[in-house]
Amino acid sequence: MTELPNIPLTLNTSDNNFSLEFYDPCLKWAKKYDRGVGYFTSSWIRSNAYGLSHFAANGGTARWITSPIIDERDLDALSKGLIEPEDIDLVSTLKEEVRLLQEYLEEETLNAIAWFIYDGILEFRFAVPTKSLEGGDFHDKFGIFYGAEEKLSFNGSVNDSKKGERNYESIKVFPTWKGLGDFVEDDIKRFEKIWNNSDENLKVFDMPSAVKEDIFTLRTLERPYKLSEEKRIENKWRHQDDAIRNFLNIGNGILEMATGTGKTRTALSIVKILHNNKSVKSAIVTVDGSDLLEQWSKEVGMWTNLTIYKQFSRYKEISGFLLNPENAVLIISREFLVDFIDHFTNQILTNSIIICDEVHGFGAPMLVKKLSGKISPFKYRLGLSATPEREYDENGNDFIEAEIGGKVFEFGLEDAIRRGILCEFDYTPLEFELTEEDRKKIKQLIATHNAKKQAGEYVVDENLFRDIARVKKVSKAKLPIFYSFLQLNRDILDRSIIFVETKEFGEAVQQILIRFEPNYHTYYGEDDRQNLLRFSNGELNCLITSKRISEGIDISSVNNIILFSADKAKIQTIQRIGRSLRLDPNNPKKRAAVVDFIQVSDEGNSDHDRRIWLNEMAKVKREE
Structure with a gap:
């Protein structure tokens, strides 16, 4: 059990060093910290970096309620509910504050602040007086530290700023283990009431997401603390x-x-x-x-x-x-x-x-x-x-x-891979050229389309493009290339899903597949549902399918995706490769693989665009 902090019940800046005698021992002990304060600056974080690093490593989380420094006209409009913070000025003002931080603070301090907010260790909300307090400031100064069992609250005049420790300030401390629990409970109720926007004379706002994104970009160095395992898991979600x-x-x-x-x-x-x-x-x-x-x-x-x-x-x-x-x-x-x-x-x-x-x-x-x-x-x-x-x-x-x-x-996918929610993957494009038979089919489709158009029939160009794409998706030119690839890469079939355009093309793929992986089956619809269940529980090692499994099916053990068929639109590709990117608790080192067929073309095509995009996605690395 962590030792309780030994601190006096009254401290002042003339006789005491607040960081060394109060904040450091409390932050090293606490699992949670709530603070309501009229004025907060980032210099407080710099002054208390030592205690905060221990607080973060212990899995601690902190919530701050403070006053936004915004234009008087905007303050008036906010307090009357005439505008929301994302509409203006709270966003622009806070963004300006972030810009000023970059100008005046050292990179190490900026980096620490950004990581604390990014990891959810620090969360800020802004309180603006309204109704009977309209025109005033949120000027309270109190806080609560929570240990595993005991708690401690404090009240006083000090702001969270460097100057706050240069002024003559004092605080009174109320530990539960010294019989002062009633004071602590009153402070907890008061904080929760404000935090949850339940005080009728205050309007409380979250930190706008646009401001958070700007702050996140300040993470230019490594984390200045070790993230606890508990917080690491919580942080992902x-x-x-x-x-x-x-x-x-x-x-x-x-x-x-x-x-x-x-x-x-x-x-x-x-x-x-x-x-x-x-x-x-x-x-x-x-x-x-x-x-x-x-x-x-x-x-x-x-x-x-x-x-x-x-x-x-x-x-x-x-x-x-x-x-x-x-x-x-x-x-x-x-x-x-x-x-x-x-x-x-x-x-x-x-x-x-x-x-x-x-x-x-x-x-x-x-x-x-x-x-x-x-x-x-x-x-x-x-x-x-x-x-x-x-x-x-x-x-x-x-x-x-x-x-x-x-x-x-x-x-998105990139966010999820970086945060370690989805796994990284390798991308292998296999190039193929259309067969002479494919080219004849495409020419015939174009000729028929143009003839109908010249005859005055109503035709839709999108239908022609779809029919041409279908010829490419079922091109037999892919089959020998797949066979050659499997000769050197048999393991790509382990826990794999093969996406084909038609059942007929799937039958042609099966003729190759049976030479390398006999433990496979097909899933084209409700009649084959039992095969999906068998694949899900590991009885089958490979599944040949079409669109039916593209969306929403959660089979975490899927390792590899083979795309004989892929649409021009990203929607389908994202859905399909997503089948293999889920983490597998039985395979913590899982790394997925995507194999894709790319038509060689001098003038470029949708396959070429997909190849560029998937290559970039495959470069995304896990950050944590």
Whole structure:
């Protein structure tokens, strides 16, 4: 057990060195520190770097409530609720403060501040007096240190600044182990009330994300402390809290989060928060595909105590939800959502959150036509996707934004790899040239398209491009190259998924595969579902599939992805390579591999663009 700090109950700057006699021993002992202070400067961190380094290594976290130094007119507007901090001036002012820090502080101090905030060790909120205190400042000065069992609070006149220790200042200390627990509990209640924006005469703001991003760029040196293992694990997932906070601040919008970074868990945390504070009585989850819908059912059952109704595949339970929507979750396919959306009463719409998973698919033309104006009436609308934008579909994107909202949070593949949530991967492009038969097919497609156009028929160029791409995806030129590659790289088939365009092309791949890996099978749809389960539990070593497994399926043991088929749009590629990037608890040193077929072309093509992008992604390294 860590020894309790031995400090006097009263200290002043004339007789005591606050850093050495108070902050250092308290920071070395504490697991948590809460501080409300009228004035904070980064020089305090420099003065207390020794204690803070121990605090960080012990897994400590600190919360500061302080006053923002902003223009008087903006302060007035903020206090009256006329503007939000992200609209102005709190952002621009804080950004200016970051710029001034860069000018006047040493690189080591800037680096330390940036790392403390990046690792979630320090969290700041800003308090502005309002109503009966309008025009004043947040000028309180108190704090609480939390140990494993005991606590300590203090009150006094000192600010958190270098000058604060040069003034004549004093503080009184209230340790619980000296019978002063009532004082400590009062300070804890007061801090929590302010932190949670529950004091009617204060308006409290988070540090804007735009300012955080600027601060993060100041991490020019290594961490000046050793991050605790507990904090290292917690730190990886702090993006979920940021996503939750961003969504709740707005009430609708899209979370763009890479595969494996916890979209489902984050969404269900939002549901629990809204349900617990009585903002909603029910939730609707909609997505396509029985695999994903079954997965949602499992997750909802694990992470909430709400009643689950299912309306997909063989489940026909929507009438139960419509009769008893309170404290319930409806998990429904998009197809059934179209059929039953008009049955949702106004009572349901105004007391529910709808979650649209894989939200990019929500912009499909049929859904745009049948659901326009029918999603926006829900009180809360949440979209989830690793790739929310529909490439080359402005109409679909406009529909998604109008019905659900814009993007409110982003945490992409690069972010996830750097933070160690997803694993690093190697990329191997295999070049091929179209066969003469391929070229003839493409020429015939172009000739037929042009002939129809000249004859006055209505033709769509996109259909021609799609048909040409399909010829390239099933080019037999890839097969001998794959065979030669396997002769030298048999291990690429270990825990692998091979994506093909058609079942027929998959059969041709099987003729090669059987020579190197007989323990494989196919998965093209519901009829082959048992094969997916066998692959998931390790009975099969390799799976040949098409689009059915692209989205949302969580099989952490997948090591390698082989792309015989890849679309021009990044959406599909991100979804597919994401199958292999999840961490595997049974293989802590896992490093994934992606093999891709690239058509050789003098004029360049979509394969060439994909190759450049995946090469860059493969260079991303884990930071922690």
